[in-house]
Amino acid sequence: MSTSQHLALARKWRPQTFNEVVGQQHTLKALENALNNNQLHHAYLFTGTRGVGKTTIARNFAKSLNCEQGISSTACGTCSNCEEVAANRFVDLIEVDAASKTKVEDTRDLLEKVHYAPSKGRYKIYLIDEVHMLSGHSFNALLKTLEEPPEHVKFLLATTDPQKLPATILSRCLQFHLTPLSSNAISEHLSTILQAESHTFEKEALTLLADSAKGSLRDSLSLLEQALAYGNGHISVDHVQAMLGLIDPSALNDIIDALIHQDANALLASSEALASTGADFEQALADLLERFHTIAMEHAVPGKHSCNKITQWTQSLSAEQTQLYYQITLLGRRDCALAPTARMGFEMTLLRLLS
Missing domain, CATH: 1.10.8.60 (Helicase, Ruva Protein; domain 3)
Structure with a gap:
């Protein structure tokens, strides 16, 4: 009996063209111009936090470099080279996870073949993910190739931690920082x-x-x-x-209302209600911080928020009170891990806010 294999959404919806990439317009524009004008560098470095498109953009760049229809920012997507890149089986796109290939021997084995011409494509492309994980000796081996790269080779490096890369590597790459998406x-x-x-x-x-x-x-x-x-x-x-495990917004509203009315019973009842839902008390403090920040912004720029509740709180709390509440909650969140229980730390923070 045959069964269809479920494909994760992240794989199923991985962008196959630059136009499908979400955000990162500054990086995409620079790469598109480089491809369309054939002004190509030998090494590119993509930095940014996880899941923002570093390897996706690198793979699409590799596809554009080796498309049988020619180098352009709009790879055809239908030639054998494009299809093989999309299927992660293109012979001239060598992907390396540096986190599992940290030894200098691994890097040397990889670079020994760098002088051989591409088997099928226009360029032999080395895509090295988490490149900051390479050892010092591995970086030295890579540096020698980056200093005098063969014309048929392109390096696409990706990292979440560019501060760990040697300056000698950084200086030989075109760097693109990918920002977190809104x-x-x-x-x-x-x-x-x-x-x-x-x-x-x-x-x-x-x-x-x-x-x-x-x-x-x-x-x-x-x-x-x-x-x-x-x-x-x-x-x-x-x-x-x-x-x-998110906190019900109405529960946070009740807490701020209780603070405004100096109602200790209502405050502790709110804590009991949160506990009954299995709430994360540290997250509750973080959410309170967001509320106080919003109120402070409304004090600074009246009319910034259209929410009636925010307007009501702004009228009931002075700017100085809001700043004080923010600082007390900030300290309470910091100290919450030191309390015997998270709930105890949360309730002590509420009582400090009340005093």
Whole structure:
């Protein structure tokens, strides 16, 4: 009996052209101009946090370099070279995970073949991921090739930690820093995917997923898959909050209202309510910090937020009180891990806010 293999969303929706890449327009524009004008460097370095498109952009760049229709920013995607790059089986695209190939012997074995002409493509391309993991001797071996590279070789290096790269390596690469994606860009992309996959969803739930991904598109797709499994194909706010252990916004509103009214009973009742839902108390403090930050911004720039609740709090709390609440909560979050329990640390922070 044959069964179809499930393909993870991050793989299924991996961009196959520059136009499909989400964000990173500054990097894409520079690469497109280089390809269209045939002004190519021998080594490129892509930096940025995880899941922002470093290897995806590198692979599409490799595809454009070796497309049978010629070098351009719009690879055809249908020739054998393009199809093989997309399928991760193009013989002249050598991908290396430096985290598992740290020894100098590994690097030397890799670079021994660098002077051989490409087997099929226009260029032999070395894509080295997490390049900062190479040893010092490995960097020295790589440096010799970067100093005098053969014309038929291109190096595409990717790293989440460029500070660990030797200056001699950095100086020989064109560097592109990929920035974390905005929550709005991630949310819109998730919406596009869900519509294409015929799944129903609540827009606010996608915002929660996007915020939790912290700028990483790949992480957002992993969270989306979890949410689809949790909600049996439907993405709702309640399901996402439960899955991520997020704090109910109304509970945070009750806490701030209790602070304004100096109501200790209501404060401790809010803590009890959070405990009954299995809430993460450190996350609750982090969410309170966001609330106080929003109130402070509204004090500084009135009308910045249209939320009635924010306006109400701004009228009830002075700018000085808001700043003090922020600092107390910040210290409480820092010290929460030192308390006997997270709940105890949370409640002591609430009492300090009340005093």
